Amino acid sequence: MGIIERKEREKEEMRRLILDAALRLFREKGLDAVSIRNIAESIEYSPATIYLYYKDKSEILSALQYEAAAVKRDHVMPAAAIENPWERLVEFGRRYVDFGMKHPDLYDLLFITRAPMEFIENQQCWPLGMAVHSFFTETVQACVDQRYFKSTDTETIAYTLWCHAHGLVSLFVRERMRMYPEEKRQELAQKSFTMIVKMAESI
Amino acid sequence: MGIIERKEREKEEMRRLILDAALRLFREKGLDAVSIRNIAESIEYSPATIYLYYKDKSEILSALQYEAAAVKRDHVMPAAAIENPWERLVEFGRRYVDFGMKHPDLYDLLFITRAPMEFIENQQCWPLGMAVHSFFTETVQACVDQRYFKSTDTETIAYTLWCHAHGLVSLFVRERMRMYPEEKRQELAQKSFTMIVKMAESI
DNA sequence: AAATATACTGAACAGTGTTTATTTTTGCAA
DNA sequence: TTGCAAAAATAAACACTGTTCAGTATATTT
Incomplete structure (x- = not known):
C-alpha cells in the first residue's frame, strides 16, 4: 500500500x-x-486549488512567518557560541538588530505585521520564536547570576x-526616521546600540 | 461675490x-x-463623490493621521509646563507611552501603519509631529546643558x-507580548519605563 | 428662458479572498 | 479492459476593495 504514502x-x-511560490512573491515584490x-498563477494552478492545501490565506502567511523565524534563528543563534554571558548578550543584540536591518521584510512579518496573528500561537512558528526568546532571557539570567547588573529583575x-x-x-523598518537624513540613520542606530549597551552596564 | 466664498x-x-465619517468608522471598527x-454610504453620497474632495484614499488616511497627531500633541504637551528639564523629560516619556496605551489605534496610525506614507511629509501632519519631536529633543538638550547626563550626544x-x-x-500595540500573561503586560511596561529612567540617569 | 458651469452618480474596470457545483483525473475491482 | 467510485482540479460566482469616466442633475450666469 505505497499509494497512500x-x-x-x-x-x-x-x-x-x-x-x-508565496515566499518568492513575498521576497520579490513584497507582502x-x-x-x-498570484500564487496560483505562478504555479499554474487555479486559485481554488490553493484552498485544498491551505485553509485560507492566513495559514499561508503563518507558514511564511515560520520561514522568517527560521532565517532569524539562523542569523541570531551563532551568538550562543560565546561563553561569557555579557559578551553573548551584546552579540545577540547586535545580531538581532542586524537581522532586522538586513531583512526588513522578514522582520516586519515577524514583529510588526498584524496579518496572520490569529494563527501565530498554535503554529510551529511560535515555539521556534520562543526558543530564541528563551535563549535571550537565559542569557540575561546568566548575566544577572554573574552580577553583571546591579538589578536582579531578569524579566x-x-x-x-x-x-x-x-x-x-x-522605526527604521516602518520609516519613522524621516527627521534624520537618510545617510545618518544607520549611523544613529549604531550609536544608539552602543549607548544602550553602555547604559545596560549600569542597570 | 459671496457665492464663491x-x-x-x-x-x-x-x-x-x-x-x-472616516474618523468615526476608524474609531468604531478599525482601519x-x-x-x-463605507464612508460614502455613511454620509449618503456615492463613492465617486469622495474623489471630488480627496484625491485618493491615501489623502484621507493622511488627514486621519493629522487628527491622530493632534490628539497625541494634546495628550503629551502638558509636560511642557514642568520647568525642571529632567522631570519634564520623564513626564513627557510617561505621557508618550500613556498615549500609546490608551489610543493604540491612533498610535498605530502615527508610528506603525505603512498605509499613507507617501504623503506624510508634505502634509500638515508632518510639521505637527515635528513640533512635538522638537520639544522632545529640546528637552533632552536642556538636560544635557544642565549636566543631567554624562554624555553630551543629545541626538x-x-x-x-x-x-x-x-x-x-x-510591542504592546501589535501584540508581541504573548509570552507574558495578559495581566502582567501593563505592569511589565510600567517596570520597564521605570528602569529606562533609572538607566538614563547614568548615560 | 437658454446657456454654461458645477456637483453628483451609475456603471464599469481590475483587483482581492473565498465558496460551491462541476468537470477531469486517478485508482481499483469486476 | 472496462466501469465505477474516489480524489483532485477548476470555472464561475459572491461580496468585497480603490478608482475612473461618461452622463445626468442641479445651480449659476448671461
Whole structure:
C-alpha cells in the first residue's frame, strides 16, 4: 500500500510548491504581491486549488512567518557560541538588530505585521520564536547570576533591552526616521546600540 | 461675490463631513472598516463623490493621521509646563507611552501603519509631529546643558529613549507580548519605563 | 428662458479572498 | 479492459476593495 504514502508525499510537495511560490512573491515584490491568485498563477494552478492545501490565506502567511523565524534563528543563534554571558548578550543584540536591518521584510512579518496573528500561537512558528526568546532571557539570567547588573529583575531587564532593539529596528523598518537624513540613520542606530549597551552596564 | 466664498465654505464642510465619517468608522471598527464605499454610504453620497474632495484614499488616511497627531500633541504637551528639564523629560516619556496605551489605534496610525506614507511629509501632519519631536529633543538638550547626563550626544540620547518608548508601545500595540500573561503586560511596561529612567540617569 | 458651469452618480474596470457545483483525473475491482 | 467510485482540479460566482469616466442633475450666469 505505497499509494497512500505517495499521495501523502505529493500533498506535502504541493504545500511546499505553494509556499515556495508565496515566499518568492513575498521576497520579490513584497507582502502585497502575495495574493492567492498570484500564487496560483505562478504555479499554474487555479486559485481554488490553493484552498485544498491551505485553509485560507492566513495559514499561508503563518507558514511564511515560520520561514522568517527560521532565517532569524539562523542569523541570531551563532551568538550562543560565546561563553561569557555579557559578551553573548551584546552579540545577540547586535545580531538581532542586524537581522532586522538586513531583512526588513522578514522582520516586519515577524514583529510588526498584524496579518496572520490569529494563527501565530498554535503554529510551529511560535515555539521556534520562543526558543530564541528563551535563549535571550537565559542569557540575561546568566548575566544577572554573574552580577553583571546591579538589578536582579531578569524579566524587566530582558524586556527593556528588547524594547530598545525592537524600537530601533521598527522605526527604521516602518520609516519613522524621516527627521534624520537618510545617510545618518544607520549611523544613529549604531550609536544608539552602543549607548544602550553602555547604559545596560549600569542597570 | 459671496457665492464663491460660500462655495469654498461648502467644499470645506464636505471635506469635513467625509473626514468625520472616516474618523468615526476608524474609531468604531478599525482601519479596515475605512473604505471609500463605507464612508460614502455613511454620509449618503456615492463613492465617486469622495474623489471630488480627496484625491485618493491615501489623502484621507493622511488627514486621519493629522487628527491622530493632534490628539497625541494634546495628550503629551502638558509636560511642557514642568520647568525642571529632567522631570519634564520623564513626564513627557510617561505621557508618550500613556498615549500609546490608551489610543493604540491612533498610535498605530502615527508610528506603525505603512498605509499613507507617501504623503506624510508634505502634509500638515508632518510639521505637527515635528513640533512635538522638537520639544522632545529640546528637552533632552536642556538636560544635557544642565549636566543631567554624562554624555553630551543629545541626538543619540533622544533617539535611544525614543527607541525604547516606541518599542514598548509597539510591542504592546501589535501584540508581541504573548509570552507574558495578559495581566502582567501593563505592569511589565510600567517596570520597564521605570528602569529606562533609572538607566538614563547614568548615560 | 437658454446657456454654461458645477456637483453628483451609475456603471464599469481590475483587483482581492473565498465558496460551491462541476468537470477531469486517478485508482481499483469486476 | 472496462466501469465505477474516489480524489483532485477548476470555472464561475459572491461580496468585497480603490478608482475612473461618461452622463445626468442641479445651480449659476448671461
